[in-house]
Amino acid sequence: MTHKIAILGASGYTGAELVRLIATHPSLSIAALSADRKAGMEMAEVFPHLRHLDLPTLVTIDEIDFSDIDLCFCALPHKTSQEVIAKLLPKTLKIVDLSADFRLRDPEAYKTWYGNDHAALDMQGEAVYGLTEFYRDDIAKARLVAGTGCNAATGQFALRPLIAGGVIDLDDIILDLKVGVSGAGRSLKENLLHAELSEGSNAYAIGGTHRHLGEFDQEFSAISGRSVKVQFTPHLVPMNRGILATVYVKGDAAEIHATLAEAYSDEPFIEVLPFGQAPSTHETRGSNFVHIGVTGDRIEGRAIVIAALDNLTKGSSGQALQNANLMLGLEETEGLMMAPLFP
Template sequence: MSETVKVAILGASGYTGAELIRLLDTDPGVELAVLTADRRAGQSLGAVFPHLAGVKAPPLVAIDDVTDWSGIDVVFCALPHATTQPVIAGLPDHLKVVDLSADFRLHDVDVYADWYGGPHQAPDLQKTAVYGLTELARDAIARARLVANPGCYPTGPLLALMPLIESGLIEPGDIIIDAKSGVSGAGRSAKEGLLHGEVSEGIHAYSVAAHRHSPEIEQELSRAAGHAVPTTFTPHLVPMNRGILSTIYVRTHANADAATLLSALTVRYKGEPFVRVLHGGALPHTRHVRGSNLCLIGAVDDRRPGHAILVTAIDNLVKGAAGQAIQNMNVMLGRPETAGLALQPVFP
């Protein structure tokens, strides 16, 4: 591999593709070599995303028209769920791959089939995939050829909960996650339920007790606990473009309180560039992470003894998708982890 990392983005016309381009353009060590978008094939990047018209990038092409992968180092797959498996299976072995869909996140292919409505199409490849929650899987990511980028909803809660479960400070089987996301999490495709008149001036829960990120959350919490961990997870759609705020209710162990939990998280994430633990009763806001790769974590004591409330905030398109994917690429290639990601949040 040359000093310049040559990148292909498959599915470059969606919100996540746009974020990958926006962030990678700030890294002089990266070249955008291939951008695919079947429905927008032949168009320039500026025609699809006017805000990115100044980015040096090739025209968009159809995936099937990319026949020479020899000059590419890394592929980001930002394709719809259940479409990525055959695409990645057909890529040359020399490519590093970060998949931003759900196609390789679930280790058990039978669980995948139950939740995504069909059999896994690359089960042998699934065995090699690493679940890419960067701060908690860095060593495995560094050795991986294929990284399954975590879902946007699981990222904040897992960063908050997994160290606390591993340290025995909370009860794994008594966790409730109440999460609220901006509309961009539903993608860029035209959908009636996402029209302004359908979404604005209101909030609603959806996929209650049936959201596809539930098995992903439970898979990782179970790994931290060493046994099966059921959770209650309820997502909500709120009328904002970006951000996820997760309010997490836990039962504590060994007389632990919110200060104990925050102290443990502070130790665990010391030196981490993108995870910030808040103290003094401060709680995160989505406006404090907008446009950045940050995850903010706060905690307070519940009024009920032996219980605490954790709150996390991320930008769903950055730390919840494109930013974490670039962070994983950097780890896979042994590059500075903050390359392309040293952007402060946008406020207001």
């Protein structure tokens, strides 16, 4: 049986990535694609790499007949997404939202990090946080799933079992992230130009200002039952896909490794490397896999946990599809087992 899928915001990178993944998914077919400013165009014009596919023409959201749709991915900008979901989509439609709009359960936290009141407060409570490996059962039953931030996902894969297991100091956690440029989307900014971004590296959103900290705060505090605040500094690196999270923690490195290995032993997408080995974003590109490595330090009682994933796949559209599989009663891994692209 084939489920009919709509993708709103199909002209951005996460929209295109959803199309790429669904193109070879055996149980899903794309029934509608929206892109407000590019309505009327074919996907082959917006993303020529998809020209071999027989896809519906891009339309505006209100042109879509949702009665025919089994599940809708919203790959819309932040803030737009909550408005569309609140006002334009049927209240019974299964939705995976890839924006930041439903990640934070607390309206105050939402307002603090995003600067505005939420336009769909009731749904904010209904939404399930979409980190599949930790919210699997709730996601399977959910109507609305909120895709996580890509940085937030990477950091949580490294840290959640450690916080839950009580094996690290909760007051001294530093995440230094190396982030690929596609995370910034298809936005026209000088610092994203090839001439300015290639061949160099720099930090941004330094000092605790990145919005994904809202997710870390919410999730880590919920796990530990106390307030946990981490340091998190992202760095722009000249790569298109990939996040490498280098996480500095205090605890016993062997215990940390054992805790992660145990926590993820049955996970189809998470690979914990042998102790002392380190992952690379090269080795997860284009796939839904996460690689995690643990190393001790010469200073006793410290460890370095490194997690790598592809921000557009496991960090965003792949995660969304993994969640959609659960919501539709399909095998969680369906259409997601493609190997990384290397070199």
